[in-house]
Structures are given as C-alpha cells and as structure tokens.
Amino acid sequence: MRPTRLGIIGLGAIGGSLGRQAKRAGIPTVLGWSPEPAERVRAVQEGALDDAPARPEEVAARVELLVLAAPPAANLALLDRLHARLAAGAIMTDTGSVKRGIVARAETLRLAERFAGSHPLAGTHKSGFDASRGELFTNAIVYITPARGGEGVAREIAHFWESVCHAVAVTLPAATHDAQLAVSSHLPQVVASLLAHFLAAHLPPGAELGPGAKDTTRLAASEPQLWTEILLLNRDQVLPALRALEEPLGALERALEAGDAKRVTEWLATAAAWRRRVET
C-alpha cells in the first residue's frame, strides 16, 4: 500500500527518518506523535510531519497506516491502547527489533488481519530525532513478520516499505526473525559493549585507541534502555549465543597458552575469511 495518510508514533531515529522519507516520497499527509512536545514541534518544523497532535489517539484515528516506532515495551503498550482507535480499514505495524512478543499480542487482540511486524535493519548507535535522516531506509533490509493468518496485511506493509522507502522487504516468521537477529545483531551489540565495558575499567589513562578499536566498540554507544528491552525480550535466544562464545574464546586461549602459532593462525584465519566475504 501507498497510504494517503500515514501516522508515526515515536519520533526518534527510526520514526523521525520515516517521516522525512515519507514526505520526500510525496505522501500527502504524515501525522506523528512523541511523548516529548519539543520533539513534536521540531518534527513539524523540519518537514518530517504535517501535523503532530497532542495525543496518539488523534493520530490513530486519522490515518490509513499507523507505524509504532517507540521502544519495544512501549510499542506493546501502544498496540493495546491504540488498536481500537484505528480508522475503519486502517492497518498497523511496528519497527521493533524483537518480533515474537508483539506479533503474539496482535494475535491475542485479534488483529492478525490488521497488523504485521516490521523491523528495518537501519538502526544506528545514535538515538532521538536528531539522529533521523531522510534516506535512512533506502536499500535497507526491512524484515516483515506476519501474525498467523495475516499474510495479506504483511504484503501490504512490505509494499509500503518498498514503494515509499525504497527498502528491501524480507518476510519471515517472527520466531525465525528473533533467532536470526540474536546472532546477527543482538550478539554484536553485546560484544561491542563487552569490549567497551572492559576498556572502561582497564584502559590505562592517556592510552590512545586506534581506528580499529573505535570501530569495534562503536555500537557500545547505543541507548542502554532500548537495548535492555531488546536483550530481555529476546534473552532465550541471546543467552545461548552468549554462552556459545566461550567455546571459540577458550580455543584461542588454549592455543596462546600452548604457544601454538599454527592453531592461532587457523583460528584468526577462520574469522578473517568470513569477514573478508562480508561487504564493507
């Protein structure tokens, strides 16, 4: 679908960028809401929104597609609060990084034909409306996770991301999504934070970091509260992945203890071969 009236709840990096990109794409009316009045005013001033009513219900009632772009726990509460305020025929999605919980909630609320999850793989370690930009979703992957029996609305939402935001939609079950993202996204976040946590305690005063150490820890600057929600919502997937890190870590430690250059090189080469196949 290509809505005439789009609503966005939450005006951070994702919601703000969506407003900017929808206006650039020519969506006639984009309404938005944030709990922070100053953010609502700025989003309108900067042309990311046409209007920002004082209450999210006013947005829900006036749009054809409502996008929940708050943190995951807030999105769950917003789904509860707003689904009955949607205009007739309107549909909903969210943009959270964990999908089983909100898809299950939509099923419980009998919204399977009006809601499908979305997760644009376009987050940054920066947050807030200041981090929003007009081309954030262009060429980005957006995962679409249908509720049971919701393939039709999932196709409409996939088409929205592709036609309005020039993203690449990939539809998959919420459980598959969460298992995959635990490895591809949530674990990298934890590893970057783990290194930063260690460096915060152990880096000698005045020691300089090279560009590689800065890259490796960049994600650690991400918003702690948002990531607490993500990690807890997906902890049944994240915890086994974290524990599985111990095996290759132990293998390297043993090779170093033994002074075994061949095994150290093989270990590093496994990592290098994989990384060299990944685009920069």
Add this chain to the structure above:
Amino acid sequence: MRPTRLGIIGLGAIGGSLGRQAKRAGIPTVLGWSPEPAERVRAVQEGALDDAPARPEEVAARVELLVLAAPPAANLALLDRLHARLAAGAIMTDTGSVKRGIVARAETLRLAERFAGSHPLAGTHKSGFDASRGELFTNAIVYITPARGGEGVAREIAHFWESVCHAVAVTLPAATHDAQLAVSSHLPQVVASLLAHFLAAHLPPGAELGPGAKDTTRLAASEPQLWTEILLLNRDQVLPALRALEEPLGALERALEAGDAKRVTEWLATAAAWRRRVET
C-alpha cells in the same frame, strides 16, 4: 632528525605509506626493499621510493635512518642481519606492534645508542603495498620505545616521525607500551575476531548484517599471520586481559538470566558512557 637518505625494509601498508609520505615531505633519497620483487618495482613506479635494490644490505649501507617495517618476527631477524651493515653514524628503528622483544634484542646487540623502537598507531585491517597511502601517519600517534641508555636516539627518531610524517610521538618504556597495547589494541583485535569466528559458524544462511555488526567485526579481516606473531609475542599481557573479559560477560549473563532490567541497563550504561567519551 630529518634524513637525507631514508631506508625502509618491508613495503606493506606501513612501509609503503612511509615511503610515500617521506617523498611528499621532500626527503631527497628514499630506498626500500621487500622480499617480493614485484612490490619493489611498483613502489618505485608509484614514487614511494627512489630505488629498490635487490638486497636489504644495499639499503642498510646507503642510508642515515633505516626503518624495519616487516612483521615483528622478521624485524627481529632483520635487526640481527643488518645492524652490522649500517653506515657509520646511521640509526635504526622498527614499526612493530610489540616492543619488548626487539628493544631487548637491540640491547643484547649493543645497539642502545643506535636503535629505538617505533610503533605508529596507524594500522588498518588491510595489508600489503596496495593498502599504503601518502597521509597515513599525519596526526597519528607513534609510540617510541628507547633501549636502556638510548634516550638520545629515541629523541632523534621521535623528531623524524614528527617533522617528516606530521605524527605525534609519545615516548614510553617498551614494557609499558606492551601492557597498554594489549588492552587498547590486541584485545580489540581478538574480540572482533571472536565475534567473526562465532558468526562464521552460527549466522543463518542469507541473514543480513547491519552496519553495527559490520563495524564490530571489521578488524577480523586483518592479516592472520601478522596477528599470530603479535599475540604470541605479547601473550603474557594478552592472556590475562582475555581472561578478564569473562567477569563482565558473566555479570551480563547473570543479569539477563535473572531478568534484572536495572542491572542490564547499568551494565550497558557503563559501556555507553565510556564509548560516548571516545571520539568517533
């Protein structure tokens, strides 16, 4: 010092860049050597060197400053092989990432007044002459590690990096350097490789990586043989650091197991506060 004739042994990312930058800075004669004849020819063709003799002894005999820019183990062998071939009054340095070994070797060879270690914090995950560029050292930190009694030559080499390469020289004992770099550089390399090693085995086929996961693993593409040497030369410092990672990792795992949002947020916030203070 600002040499009239500079020699560089090893024409990879570091040695090649040094040649390019020295020629740009107007050093009249830059000679170099690499074990690969094709690399010697290219370095001359691209203006990084004035000449590339067939044997490193020919470089050593003709320069005022000789820089060993091979991998660490090769630099040790080159120090043994070339120090007696240096012209009268000529001085030497190296560019390796671990300093105790080569400084101790220089002391054993009674070169304390003719050799000081260097370590430019300007490596990349790319390697070889193709990765060299003309401004690699501008504004980069270069650590200088004197041998016992070698403060004079260390000052000359520090002045070389600053005046010719526009780098920032920081002089410190080799042991302090190695302890600091184990934390600031060697551990980040291992953590990036650890994540890549894990992803190589566990990333579901077709799963996409976001920009954050790419940043976090970028260093893993570094040259495995070079890093094997670095990790083994500095393993007495690297291994305790690796083992110390287990403490914050365990703390996060326990907080996640307990579903303790406050503790997870505090853990992430410690990492975020540190990373937000680091320049991008």
